[in-house]
Amino acid sequence: MNCPRVSIVILNWNGWEDTIECLESLFQINYSNFDVVLVDNASEDDSINKIRDYCSGILPVESSFFNYNPHNKPITTYEYNETFKKDEIPLKTENLTKKHITLIKNSENRGFPGGNNVGIKFALEFLYPDYILLLNNDTVVDENFLQELINNRNTRDDVGILGPKIYFYDKPQTIWSAGCKISWKFSRGIQIGTNETDNGQYDEIDEVEYVSGSAFLIKTEVIKKIGLMDENYFLYFEESDWTLRANQEGFKSLYIPTSHIWHKVSRSGGGISKPMGLYYITRNRWIFMRKWAKKNDFLVFLLIQIILAILIPIFLSLYYNDKKLFFSYYAGLRAGITNP
Incomplete structure (x- = not known):
C-alpha cells in the first residue's frame, strides 16, 4: 500500500492549550489516510470543553509554526467513555476523513502507557489501521512528517518502529532527539544529538535502540505480536520496554531524519x-x-x-x-x- 492507514493516538492531561496546537498542526499535514484518537486522562482544567471549542471553530490557535486555518473547521468529534463497546460505536470507518477526531474520556489518570493503551485498543478494534502513531500532545508537527515516516517504512524488511528528528519547541533549530540509546549502567535513555544545532550531522537514516515515545510509529503487526504497553510503568521507560519486546520478535527501530517535529520537553511529567x-x-x-x-x-x-x-x-x-x-x-x- 502506498498510503497505509495510520491511527494517531494523542494523550491529553490538563494540557488543552498544547493539545489544540498539536491538533491544528496535524490537520494541516499533507498525508490524507489518518485518523486521530484523542484520549483525555481525567483532566481537571476544562480540557474537554476547550477541545470541543477548538473543533467547532470558535477557539483559534496561535502558533509560530503555522497559520491557523479556519476553513478546516468544524472538525467532527465522536465522544466515548473508556468502556466503549462495539454496539455503542455509531461511526462508519469506511467514510471517515481526516476532519474528525475520536475523543475518549478516561474516568481516572491512567498514566502514559495506560492512557495510550485505551486509544490503541479503540483504534485496533474499530479503525483497522496499518500503523499506530503515538504523538505527544506537547508537539507540533511538520506538514511532511508523517509522509516521510511512511515513505521510509520499507527501508528494511525488519523495521517495525520509526521515529522522526525532534527539535526543541523553543529552539526550533536545536535537536532534542535524533533517535535514542540506552545507558545500561545508569539506566537512562539518552537522546542522540540533544542540544546540538542541526547542521546536517544527523541526516542519515539510522537503526537506533529505540525512538522517543513523543512520536512513535509502530506497525499494527508488531502490536498484535507483543501486546500493549506495560501499564506498570505509568510514566517513563514504557517506550523503551515496548521496543525491547519488539526486538525479541525480530523488529528493529529506525530514525528518519527527513521527518520533523518540535517538542515542549517534559511538559506533563516534568x-x-x-x-x-x-x-x-x-x-x-x-x-x-x-x-x-x-x-x-x-x-x-x-x-x-x-x-x-x-x-x-x-x-x-x-x-x-x-x-x-x-x-x-x-x-x-x-x-x-x-x-x-
Missing part, C-alpha cells in the same frame, strides 16, 4: 525537576533494569545507585529549590526496589 517525574524515573529504572539488564550491567548499575542515593536527592533539592524532590526520590527508590 522530568527530574518535578516530584512526580523524579518519583517515576527513580522507580521505573529499577523495574526496567531487573527486567532487561544483563547481569554485569545490573551489578554496575546497583553500585552506582548506592553511591548516588545520597548525592542525587540532596543535589536536586538544592538545585531546583524544592525539598519535595528529596522525598520523591526516596519514595521512588523504595517503590522501585520493592516492586515485584
Whole structure:
C-alpha cells in the first residue's frame, strides 16, 4: 500500500492549550489516510470543553509554526467513555476523513502507557489501521512528517518502529532527539544529538535502540505480536520496554531524519525537576533494569545507585529549590526496589 492507514493516538492531561496546537498542526499535514484518537486522562482544567471549542471553530490557535486555518473547521468529534463497546460505536470507518477526531474520556489518570493503551485498543478494534502513531500532545508537527515516516517504512524488511528528528519547541533549530540509546549502567535513555544545532550531522537514516515515545510509529503487526504497553510503568521507560519486546520478535527501530517535529520537553511529567517525574524515573529504572539488564550491567548499575542515593536527592533539592524532590526520590527508590 502506498498510503497505509495510520491511527494517531494523542494523550491529553490538563494540557488543552498544547493539545489544540498539536491538533491544528496535524490537520494541516499533507498525508490524507489518518485518523486521530484523542484520549483525555481525567483532566481537571476544562480540557474537554476547550477541545470541543477548538473543533467547532470558535477557539483559534496561535502558533509560530503555522497559520491557523479556519476553513478546516468544524472538525467532527465522536465522544466515548473508556468502556466503549462495539454496539455503542455509531461511526462508519469506511467514510471517515481526516476532519474528525475520536475523543475518549478516561474516568481516572491512567498514566502514559495506560492512557495510550485505551486509544490503541479503540483504534485496533474499530479503525483497522496499518500503523499506530503515538504523538505527544506537547508537539507540533511538520506538514511532511508523517509522509516521510511512511515513505521510509520499507527501508528494511525488519523495521517495525520509526521515529522522526525532534527539535526543541523553543529552539526550533536545536535537536532534542535524533533517535535514542540506552545507558545500561545508569539506566537512562539518552537522546542522540540533544542540544546540538542541526547542521546536517544527523541526516542519515539510522537503526537506533529505540525512538522517543513523543512520536512513535509502530506497525499494527508488531502490536498484535507483543501486546500493549506495560501499564506498570505509568510514566517513563514504557517506550523503551515496548521496543525491547519488539526486538525479541525480530523488529528493529529506525530514525528518519527527513521527518520533523518540535517538542515542549517534559511538559506533563516534568522530568527530574518535578516530584512526580523524579518519583517515576527513580522507580521505573529499577523495574526496567531487573527486567532487561544483563547481569554485569545490573551489578554496575546497583553500585552506582548506592553511591548516588545520597548525592542525587540532596543535589536536586538544592538545585531546583524544592525539598519535595528529596522525598520523591526516596519514595521512588523504595517503590522501585520493592516492586515485584
